[in-house]
Amino acid sequence: AVVSTQSTGKLNPSKTELLFISSRSDKSENPIGKDEPFLLDDENDSPAVRICPSTQARNLGVIFDEKLAMKAHISKVIRDCNMCLHNLRRIGDKLSRKNKIQLVHSLNHSRIDYCNGLL
Numbered sequence: 001a002v003v004s005t006q007s008t009g010k011l012n013p014s015k016t017e018l019l020f021i022s023s024r025s026d027k028s029e030n031p032i033g034k035d036e037p038f039l040l041d042d043e044n045d046s047p048a049v050r051i052c053p054s055t056q057a058r059n060l061g062v063i064f065d066e067k068l069a070m071k072a073h074i075s076k077v078i079r080d081c082n083m084c085l086h087n088l089r090r091i092g093d094k095l096s097r098k099n100k101i102q103l104v105h106s107l108n109h110s111r112i113d114y115c116n117g118l119l
Contacts, residue, residue, distance in 0.1 A: 013049050017057035021068060062115045081108045 018038050037050040056065040056072050063073040084107045092100055 013051055016049070016051050018051045018053045019055075019057040019064060019066065020053060021064070021066060023067070060115065077111055080111055084108055084111070 037052050039048040039050060056063055058064075062070075063076060064070070065072055085104070088100065088103055088107075095103070
């Protein structure tokens with residue numbers, strides 16, 4: 001497939017992710033195929049950029065997958081929160097109870113609530 005753009009910006013193929021999203025009940029493959037590159041043609045006489053479709057893509061720190069199940073994003077948030085709690089436990093004896101509570105709320109709740117409306 002070839003898509004044409006009229007933007008004046010340049011695409012960085014190493015940072016560009018292509019994701020086909022379908023409903024959870026749709027069992028069909030994406031329309032191009034997993035290994036077939038997607039050509040993005042720029043109308044400014046520059047060569048077409050090849051982008052391979054992926055099974056997940058990240059946007060503003062949120063990881064989306066093909067079925068919008070958000071499993072990868074939820075796993076990453078859990079992993080980050082557990083690491084934060086582990087680090088807080090290491091320094092916990094040096095902090096008052098009030099400071100521990102404040103750190104847990106400020107560090108973990110912000111991670112959990114970030115883009116919570118998307119879930």
